[in-house]
Amino acid sequence: MTSRLFPALVAVRICPVPRAILEQIKKLIPPLDGSLHKGQSGRVGVLGGAMDYTGAPFFAAMTALRFGADLSHVICSPTAAGAIKSYSPDLIVHPILNEQSTCGQVTPQLQSLLSRLHVLVVGPGLGREPYMQSFAKLAIQIARESGTYLVIDADGLFLVGRDPSIIKGYRRAVLTPNVVEFKRLGEQIGVNPTAPAHERAGLISKLLGGVTVLEKGRNDLIAVDTTGNEANLKASHLSDLDEAKENTAETIEVDVEGGFKRCGGQGDVLSGAVGTFLAWGRCYEDGAFGDGSIQASRVPFLAAVGGSMVTREASHRGFVKQGRGLVTEDLIPELGAAFAEHFGSQARSGRL
């Protein structure tokens, strides 16, 4: 079994059997029987890539494609676009985040792009140049307005730490901090420093009004807590029914064995994996496939668990082959087998 349940601080709902969660995740996986049109297995966007970083957005966006998304877009600075384009002809790279452009100029471009996306992953290779941080903030605002799922990673979390209001109460968001980012974020939003380690992810979720938190580490913790006052913020894209049902506090530990090499970039793969599950959740929600039994409010938590499981498995498989020499590029070809390992080869290939 691949996950372990912690008693949540306020355990309104505790998942009794992790297998039930696996079964819920499986329902979000698009069928591969020729019944879907282009795009109905996910249109993923990654916002990041500027002067210093070009590999990170590539890893996130390429992961989405190898995970099973139909289309994968990178929204980046012109300073990064050439290199990112060169990594793969399968990516669609939009160099619209120009340092010389105003938010007013970029807004309609972002609105147009985001209207075509099911999820936006904000952060891989974003960096901290002020113009990139500004455009990331703008994109998050536009995503909220259109009900687009969000993954916030890396320097996107730096942005959230400085101004938590930009994400607060938006339950279609998954935050994916690593050890350092998690510690900083907890301090910035005022998590009680004496709280037990395994409860902190849930506390961050609660303080941020019910966003899902994926705390990366030796094992990954995935937490959601919508029981706090902040949960009363009306989430514009949840029906009243959803609002009532999602009053929950839950923390799960994913202990699928990962690799032991801690090369940079594996977090970008994770963000792309979670993003793809979220995109599938949106397609599911829109009725492209599935039985409609999974509530939209449940999607971010399931996506975080599924993304974590497959990424850790891919890291393990890459590590078995490459050992000490593992680089993140080695994870990409492992995603298919890693996915099949946990969700079945039928889910991978569509054939029995």
Next chain:
Amino acid sequence: MTSRLFPALVAVRICPVPRAILEQIKKLIPPLDGSLHKGQSGRVGVLGGAMDYTGAPFFAAMTALRFGADLSHVICSPTAAGAIKSYSPDLIVHPILNEQSTCGQVTPQLQSLLSRLHVLVVGPGLGREPYMQSFAKLAIQIARESGTYLVIDADGLFLVGRDPSIIKGYRRAVLTPNVVEFKRLGEQIGVNPTAPAHERAGLISKLLGGVTVLEKGRNDLIAVDTTGNEANLKASHLSDLDEAKENTAETIEVDVEGGFKRCGGQGDVLSGAVGTFLAWGRCYEDGAFGDGSIQASRVPFLAAVGGSMVTREASHRGFVKQGRGLVTEDLIPELGAAFAEHFGSQARSGRL
């Protein structure tokens, strides 16, 4: 056995059994058991890459990753950045060495970057454009101030030859001259031209105040000599204890069979390999792992021996496969097996 000992000119300390050196090198190799965080297996930087050369810094930086470093940075001119980025998404490429920038502008950027690195490899693809030479000199000064290990190769050695004071007495440095560079450097710093060939590397070390010299050739010679007057220069990052203990003169010959094809770029692989061992030495020194029994003053010599052994082995393995058509890119995939050949498959994969 892989190395042979020369009687050093002033043999304060002679290593009796090369196996003992191998065992010391092994102590610097980070464990691969999941106990380390990202970065604790080394953060390597390479300074080089301008108008003419882009492959050299790639070879050095990519070698670091395939050797086992967690993160590998290239610090280069904007004229080289696009190509270097395109070679691999796993590298982090900083195009901050702009010909139009002043040293005053670049200094804080270099300080910020170097504060995050365990080693800086100066030279691969550096070239001789005056602005690149100036920035390289600046980076060496900043590295000295922060006690960062240094590898000086290629046109970084041109810089040292013109102004030996920039490296003199800094015992955290390894110089890696090829035949031509070695001859020129010897002339520039005044090595007695009648000295026997196998003593010259030690003489250069002595005249430069105890830096480690890796003289590349048919066999590689690694020498350190801290017995000269120049050794009395107080190395700011060595304790008094180190200072006393490291009063040594030692020369080792590494005769691991290399390839017979002398394609350009193999020296860049070597510089990345030595750099990674130095980064591990820094992590070891900082207590990330290990038993603390290796003195910091010993690290450069061990790193040079280990880097030489693995690089020659990788060259041999590439040559067996490619023969006359060998190119340096062929060495990179051989590094893992070459490493395992000399330091054990457990050291490569973390498993027995």
